[in-house]
Structures are given as structure tokens and as C-alpha cells.
Amino acid sequence: MITENLKDVEARVCAACERSGRKREDVTLIAVSKTKPVEMLEEAYAYGCRYFGENKVQELDEKYDIMPKDIHWQMIGHLQRNKVKYIIDKAELIHSVDSIRLAETIDKEAAKKGIVVNVLLEVNMAKEDTKFGLMPEEVMDFIHEIVRFQHIKVQGLMTIAPFVENPEENRIHFANLRKLSVDIAKEKVDNVNMSILSMGMTNDFEVAIEEGATMVRIGTAIFGERNYAHQI
Numbered sequence: 001m002i003t004e005n006l007k008d009v010e011a012r013v014c015a016a017c018e019r020s021g022r023k024r025e026d027v028t029l030i031a032v033s034k035t036k037p038v039e040m041l042e043e044a045y046a047y048g049c050r051y052f053g054e055n056k057v058q059e060l061d062e063k064y065d066i067m068p069k070d071i072h073w074q075m076i077g078h079l080q081r082n083k084v085k086y087i088i089d090k091a092e093l094i095h096s097v098d099s100i101r102l103a104e105t106i107d108k109e110a111a112k113k114g115i116v117v118n119v120l121l122e123v124n125m126a127k128e129d130t131k132f133g134l135m136p137e138e139v140m141d142f143i144h145e146i147v148r149f150q151h152i153k154v155q156g157l158m159t160i161a162p163f164v165e166n167p168e169e170n171r172i173h174f175a176n177l178r179k180l181s182v183d184i185a186k187e188k189v190d191n192v193n194m195s196i197l198s199m200g201m202t203n204d205f206e207v208a209i210e211e212g213a214t215m216v217r218i219g220t221a222i223f224g225e226r227n228y229a230h231q232i
């Protein structure tokens, strides 16, 4: 079933790229495997997936140990500062930096390991009360503050768009995130790169690709609905 789902998702990603005159290789498909058992990840891996997204530190940690070592793990969930140390050298990219305190902790833990950690800044484009992330108007100041951390490299922006019936409703949020990244790139801040736009999920990834997503995070369309009642 997962193989079928992946073929279907892949076809839709390709079609969205074609519609918007983009190259397929400019969009990275992240298989969001949170709450799903390792057997399912193995099936996705066999199909060719090498980017997996998790939102819990412990789960990423456990799956990291079991799965092959050529996987590019993506930490996509809200990150508590006391847990940073467990994934600092396992996640290739942390998508969810939204406070200076968190950035400071990542910097400190990365310094201990002598590494530079790649991060995205999470932006709450629709300004939803229920979501984490920086307000769009705060991002520029945040960028100027975060440059002082030598062990962090900002690679771009991430957003989680609202849950909507019609994905077209989210087009404006994706377009605005892209504009924001272009504005930031123009500032040419040291240590700050704006090459990644992580946006688009099962419900709206095609619109996100049309608006410039370079990473889409897809769970349900690949692995099926999640059942949180049975989570470890």
C-alpha cells in the first residue's frame, strides 16, 4: 500500500512541478513517519525515500538507531530545549526554530560536539493562536539576532499552514513565506541562507510546490491516517 501511495504522491509532485515550470529535483519529498512503525518506514525506504520527518525526539532517536545510516532525518516538530542534545547530531535539519532561547541551546549543544547545525525558522504565516512559530513581522529582527550563534546555520523558512477544506486558501500563506525569504535573502546576512522553503503537507503540497516549496512534508498520503491512541 505504501508503495502505491508513494507512486501516487510522486506523480502529483511531478505534475505540480511541471505546472509551475520547476524541476522535480528542486523539490525534496520528506516522508513524515511520526507514529508509524519501522516496518512502514522500511517499505518507504525500499521504494527510495531517504528523507524522513519526525516530530518527537525520542521517536526520531529510536528510528535513527534501527534504520539505515544514509537517511536524512528531519526534525519537524516543536522542540523542547532539554531534548535538543539527543538529536543534535542525528537530525540533518531542524525545521522548527522559533525562539532565541531554543537557538541558544542548539548553539551550545552544537558547540560541545564541534558541529554546525542546519535549521529553518518556523513562521506562523496565518497567525493562528494554536500554532508555534514566529510572527512574520518578527522574522527579520530574529535573523539579525540569530547570526551571533556560530554553530547554527539558517538554511531557510518553514511554515505549517492552517487545516482548510480547499488548499487554494493556503496559497496566499505559501506565497507570503516565499516573499519573506526573498526579502531576507536580499539583506545578505552572514550565516544566513534562504535556499530552503519547507511548506506543504498532504492536504496542500501541490499548491505549496506551485508557490516555490523546496521541501514538502507528507505523512498521511504516504502512510495513511495516524492513530494517536496507539502511540507509544
Ligand SMILES: *Cc1c(COP(=O)(O)O)cnc(C)c1O
Residues within 6 Å of the ligand: 032, 034, 055, 076, 077, 160, 201, 202, 203, 217, 218, 219, 220, 221
Ligand atoms: C504531521 C506533520 C506533517 C505531515 O502531515 P500530513 O497532513 O499527514 O501530511 C507535516 N509537517 C509537520 C510539521 C507535521 O507535524
